[in-house]
Amino acid sequence: MEEEKKKPKAKPKPKPKPKPEQKNEAQLQFEQVLRNNQKVLRFVQRIQSTLLNPGIPQEMLDKSANVLQPDTFAEIVEERSTSSLCGWPCCVNPIEQRPGEKYRISWKDHR
Numbered sequence: 001m002e003e004e005k006k007k008p009k010a011k012p013k014p015k016p017k018p019k020p021e022q023k024n025e026a027q028l029q030f031e032q033v034l035r036n037n038q039k040v041l042r043f044v045q046r047i048q049s050t051l052l053n054p055g056i057p058q059e060m061l062d063k064s065a066n067v068l069q070p071d072t073f074a075e076i077v078e079e080r081s082t083s084s085l086c087g088w089p090c091c092v093n094p095i096e097q098r099p100g101e102k103y104r105i106s107w108k109d110h111r
């Protein structure tokens, strides 16, 4: 047994430098994902600003709820409330700001 006579480690082959215009599959996929993310982001922003309007149809709200994160929805409620609009997107009623209340939504009225 001559342990010492192991094969010398093969030299790593020098990696061919990728040409800038040549992207591998992973890079292309990654860029695709980024592009899609941007699309989704813009889409969400558009929904978000739409839901700031009074009297959103329930159907639209239901569909939006599938897309929006709870955080985003909370932002909508808050933003509506800062313009003295009921936080519930389907609602057209103004709200009275109460002292110490950041925003409010009358859940009882809307469930």
Ligand SMILES: [Zn+2]
Residues within 6 Å of the ligand: 086, 087, 088, 091, 092, 093, 106, 109, 110
């Ligand atoms: Zn309301």
